[in-house]
Amino acid sequence: MTMTHRVKEILSWYGSDNPGTLTNLARLLNHGKLAGTGKVVMLPVDQGFEHGPASSFAPNPPAYDPRYHFELAIAAGCNAYAAPLGFLEAGAREFAGEIPLILKANDRDVLLAESDPTQALTGSVEDALRLGCVGIGFTIYPGSAHRFEMYQQIRACAEVAKRHGLVVMIWSYARGSGLSKVGETAIDVIGYAAQIAAQLGAHIIKVKLPNEHVEQDAARKVYEQEQIPIATLSQRVHHVVQCAFNGRRIVIFSGGPIDSDDAFLNEVRAIHARHGFGSIIGRNSFQRSKPDALRLLNTIMDIYSEQSETIRTPALT
Numbered sequence: 001m002t003m004t005h006r007v008k009e010i011l012s013w014y015g016s017d018n019p020g021t022l023t024n025l026a027r028l029l030n031h032g033k034l035a036g037t038g039k040v041v042m043l044p045v046d047q048g049f050e051h052g053p054a055s056s057f058a059p060n061p062p063a064y065d066p067r068y069h070f071e072l073a074i075a076a077g078c079n080a081y082a083a084p085l086g087f088l089e090a091g092a093r094e095f096a097g098e099i100p101l102i103l104k105a106n107d108r109d110v111l112l113a114e115s116d117p118t119q120a121l122t123g124s125v126e127d128a129l130r131l132g133c134v135g136i137g138f139t140i141y142p143g144s145a146h147r148f149e150m151y152q153q154i155r156a157c158a159e160v161a162k163r164h165g166l167v168v169m170i171w172s173y174a175r176g177s178g179l180s181k182v183g184e185t186a187i188d189v190i191g192y193a194a195q196i197a198a199q200l201g202a203h204i205i206k207v208k209l210p211n212e213h214v215e216q217d218a219a220r221k222v223y224e225q226e227q228i229p230i231a232t233l234s235q236r237v238h239h240v241v242q243c244a245f246n247g248r249r250i251v252i253f254s255g256g257p258i259d260s261d262d263a264f265l266n267e268v269r270a271i272h273a274r275h276g277f278g279s280i281i282g283r284n285s286f287q288r289s290k291p292d293a294l295r296l297l298n299t300i301m302d303i304y305s306e307q308s309e310t311i312r313t314p315a316l317t
Contacts, residue, residue, distance in 0.1 A: 003030070006038040013248040014203060020165020024134035025203055028100045028167065032301075033077030039304040040204075040252055040278035041297065042102075043073040044082040044137075047282055049107040049122070059287040066090035069286060074099050076297040082137050082169070082280070085123040092131040102169055103128040104137040105157060106150075115177040118146035121153065125160045135167030135203070142193045143176035143184070151200060158201045170202035171254075183215035184208075187230045188223065191243035194251055198243075204250045206280050209267060210236045233267065238274035247275060255281040261296065268303050278304060 007029045011022050030036055045063075047056035057063040066087040073081040074095065082102035092101065105128070106119040119139050128136050138157060140150040158168045172193040174184050183189055190210035197205040212230055214220040222228075229235045237253070244251045253271055255264065268279060279300060285293040 002036075004036040004038075007036055010038055010250065013245075017162060017203075018165055021162055021167060021203070024100075024165060024167050028080050028134050031100050032079045033298075034079060034278070034301055034304055037305060038277065039272075040079045040250065040280075041076075041301055041304065042080045042082055042252070042278075042280040043069060043076070043078050043285060044104070044254075044280050044282045045069045045087060045286060046082070046084050046104045046107060048087070049084050049109065051110060056283070057286075060289060062290070063286045067094065068290075070095040070099065072286060072290060072293060075290075076285075076294055077301065078297070079278075080134065085127055088131050088133070096132060100134040101131060102135045102137045102167070103131060103133045104139075106138055106153070108139075116145035117141055117175055118144060118150060121157075125157065125164055125166065128161070128166055129164060133166065135169055136161050137169040137171060137206075139171040139173060140197065140200070141173055141175045142196050143174045143179040143189070145176060145178075147176070151196075154200055162201070167203045168201055169204040169206065170197040170200060171206045172197040172202075173208065179215060182211065182213050185211050186213040186215035187211065187236050187239060188214045188216055188219035190236075191240050192219075194240050194244040194249075198245050198249045202249065204252065205244055206252055206254055207240060209233065209253050209271075210240060212236070233270040234274040237271050237276045241275050241277075250277045252276070252278045252280050255279055255284040259284070264296075265299060265303065268300050272304055272306070 062068050070091040080100040080102055082104055084104045084107050088101055103123045105123040107122045108117055108119045138154045141147055161168050174189045174193045185208050187210040190207050194205050194207050214223050241247050241251050253276055285297055
């Protein structure tokens with residue numbers, strides 16, 4: 001397809017990257033129903049590792065089969081499919097070339113309760129290259145006592161990935177004993193998490209939608225003094241995008257557990273309205289029957305398609 005102005009604009013933000021990385025980023029942005037718009041909807045399926053198979057797939061038993069998720073992502077017209085090593089190996093050959101893949105290169109389980117979680121390396125750049133992936137994905141937990149170790153791991157992995165022309169995507173999930181439960185999605189914490197991921201060299205940043213709470217006392221003073229608008233979800237989305245290099249990094253938002261369709265779609269509208277780049281939707285899609293999941297994903301993509309051609313990088317000041 002012809003490269004759109006919007007995709008060229010986004011690629012221009014990553015001036016230090018080699019042509020291979022920019023080509024893989026373009027492959028992702030030019031794939032699926034949202035191709036060329038600069039908007040992104042991905043299917044991530046790391047929940048079998050992260051939450052357990054029954055918790056993840058029992059609501060829709062066909063989803064136990066790794067091939068189901070390739071088929072769902074392809075049928076929906078997603079930009080990419082992201083999963084750990086085992087799930088990708090189970091379908092990469094059968095579905096080769098049909099959808100851009102992202103290897104989730106680290107994971108954790110929930111067999112033990114941990115107030116300060118960390119992640120284990122479960123895949124490599126070599127695995128991603130062997131499987132034909134466009135990039136690697138990596139989770140960090142800002143707020144965890146183990147955060148610095150994770151920052152060092154992704155820096156080392158990102159260096160190798162970029163050298164080989166791969167895209168780097170960071171799941172930046174604030175979590176740890178130093179944060180309250182509401183603080184894990186506080187606006188100041190989510191904005192900080194997005195900034196950390198950008199500083200670590202992520203091309204694509206995944207964060208949770210923020211609430212109105214401000215967790216840190218020092219940050220609260222700044223938000224009040226500078227009168228940063230955070231009362232509505234759309235204002236908070238705008239602020240998080242601003243925290244990721246003033247809108248010059250791709251920031252997408254996770255969908256979380258199944259909610260009512262109306263509430264979920266209103267979140268998507270808020271993301272789209274204030275220059276969020278899209279959504280990464282796992283459980284809200286694969287825990288439904290395939291027809292229901294396709295209807296939901298098509299509706300989401302229709303929302304993101306609205307006037308996307310006229311949206312440019314916001315003048316975030």
